[in-house]
Amino acid sequence: MNQSLAKALESYPRIPLTRLPTPLQALPSLSAKLGPRLYIKRDDLTDLTFGGDKPRKLEYEVARALAQSTDTLVTCGSSQSNHARLTTAAARKVGMDCVVILSRDQYQQLQGNLLTVYLMGAHVHLVETFNHWDLEPHVQNVCQSLRAQGRKPYVIPVSGTTPHSCLGYIRCGLEVVRQMEEQELRVDAIYTPFGTGGIFTALLLSLREQGITCPLIGISVNQQRASCYEKLETWWKALCSLLHCDPGCSRGEFEIHDEFIGREYGDPTEECLDALLLMGQTEGILLDPVYSGKMMAGFLAHQAAGRWSAEQQILLLHSGGAPVLFAYADELGRHLKKRGVDIHS
Incomplete structure (x- = not known):
């Protein structure tokens, strides 16, 4: 654990609300299907009322x-x-x-x-x-x-998302690095959803402060890239101030993609629903159609374009949101039928 980050976090009050750490798991069936060795950080398994980030x-x-x-x-x-x-x-x-x-x-x-x-x-x-x-x-x-x-x-x-709430994902970054060390895992990229940008920015800062240099790849679920970069600047400056970090320190390699949003926030795109089915039918893990499904759609598009090889290791952040699946039952049902599933009603 980065002791300077951990010590800086101690300056801010926190009340435990959930079970931590969340698991960091391998995805063997999905890896066998796609090629790269895939892992997932299960922040859907925080235990406060159906979990999530x-x-x-x-x-x-x-x-x-x-x-x-x-x-x-x-x-x-x-x-x-x-x-x-x-x-x-x-x-x-x-x-x-x-x-x-x-x-x-x-x-x-x-x-x-x-x-x-x-x-x-x-x-x-x-x-x-x-x-x-x-x-x-x-x-x-x-x-x-x-x-x-x-x-x-x-x-x-x-x-x-506030400067102080982002501290929760500074802690998550410490947790991820500790789990990677325990599992002797070195990843070539980490994918996260990008909504308000707090999680992405906090993880970026936490990982870089701990010497993790792999690309952090954010998949926007609601905003165009320019707006995402503005959010990144806002939270980066605020977090550096809270944690006494140099705001000019290297951010390393990171990417933000806005081509997977669809028509609007919450639009269950075909690529997103396919990603949701793939994860469910290979690993028995349910993504959501708003955040983690869009993130997975982004990763799958990059994989289909040949970006990641079988020798590489990729970590995906599951930010939760499974209860919303039930509100999307009509869209999910139509997509299942489109993919040849015989649904009895």
Whole structure:
């Protein structure tokens, strides 16, 4: 473990919300099919209410909320937001209330993540908005109402990405390197989804500070490349400030790809659904059609183009999100039929 990073992390309060470390596993069946030796970091197996990447981030944000004696977590997202599910779970775990402001869209059926949010007793506001990234005015209105009632809200932004929450993936980077050392594993590239950019940036900094130089490859799920680079700069500067790292230190080789988004965020592209089927039918691991499925589609496109050979080793980050599969049942059913699966209804 990089002692300077670990020591710097000790300066910031954190409340444990989930079981760590998550496994780093080989994918033997998928490797045999594709050629390169493939591994997966199972952040879908954090154990807070169906898991995913958010608990690592929430450990720092919830600690800050408790330190400020707040009583209600307030956040926002799409109708099937993983973040809303896990923020609600985190609030309940520490005895706080939770309000979630969600955008109305074609996936607002009472199932998947939205069902879990109701089951855990969050106060849900479904609002009309062009984009769930534009919910901030609604969040502020809700907070104003809560304060008028004598409540003390604490706002966690869409996707939960803040400079402090990114510390969770600095810790994850320490965890990954330790597991690689234990398994005597040297990887030639690491693939991650790229949403708000917090995970990607924190992993990039953590890996480079530990001397890991392989390419980090981000597959954007919602933003064009130029916007992704802006997010990277924002979180890089903030994290370097928090951790007393030189912001001018080498970032090494990294890539951000925006050609796998599809029409919009959450669009279940054919390549994404094929990737989801491939992982499920070779390894019995379910990806999601929003984040990890897009990441896998990006890797498979690179593999099909001949980028990776049988002698190379690739690590994939599974960021979770399986509950959303149920909200995509119609699209998944049509795709299964398209691929020759006889579905009995």
